[in-house]
Amino acid sequence: MDKVDLKERYESSPLWDLIGIKVDSLESNQAKIRLSITKPLLNGNQVLHGGIFSTLLDAAMGINFKLRVGEVKFATISLTTQYLKPAKEGETLFATAEVIQQGKIIASIEARIVNERGEIVSIGLATFKITRSRS
Numbered sequence: 001m002d003k004v005d006l007k008e009r010y011e012s013s014p015l016w017d018l019i020g021i022k023v024d025s026l027e028s029n030q031a032k033i034r035l036s037i038t039k040p041l042l043n044g045n046q047v048l049h050g051g052i053f054s055t056l057l058d059a060a061m062g063i064n065f066k067l068r069v070g071e072v073k074f075a076t077i078s079l080t081t082q083y084l085k086p087a088k089e090g091e092t093l094f095a096t097a098e099v100i101q102q103g104k105i106i107a108s109i110e111a112r113i114v115n116e117r118g119e120i121v122s123i124g125l126a127t128f129k130i131t132r133s134r135s
Helices: 003-011 014-019 050-069
Strands: 021-026 031-036 073-083 092-102 106-114 120-131
Touching: 003 014, 003 021, 003 050, 014 021, 014 050, 021 050, 031 050, 050 073, 050 092, 050 106, 050 120, 092 120
Parallel strands: none
Antiparallel strands: 021 031, 031 092, 073 120, 092 106, 106 120
């Protein structure tokens, strides 16, 4: 899969555009994405909303799995998120992911989000279902 096309495809997706997710780096087998925290992404406690953490984890898992499987379609069927530290407006977060195990239909993927100081602020584990077209 062409890395430039992949970057453009993901960064132009409506959700990524709405939230402000960007590809920070893209190698042949690893993508790192980033999010600059803005006021609309905060909860009532003035820290990043938990749903945005989960979205960023899922986005990191998705782009990294796409690097691995190419044009095969897949969907997240389960996502567990651990919130370890709050993140505030003006901070930038970075997310990466790693495929832990992949079978013919199911894959397990782990992701982590770190802040600018390299502190882990959130981790996630997801199960993806791989959809194969019928012959």
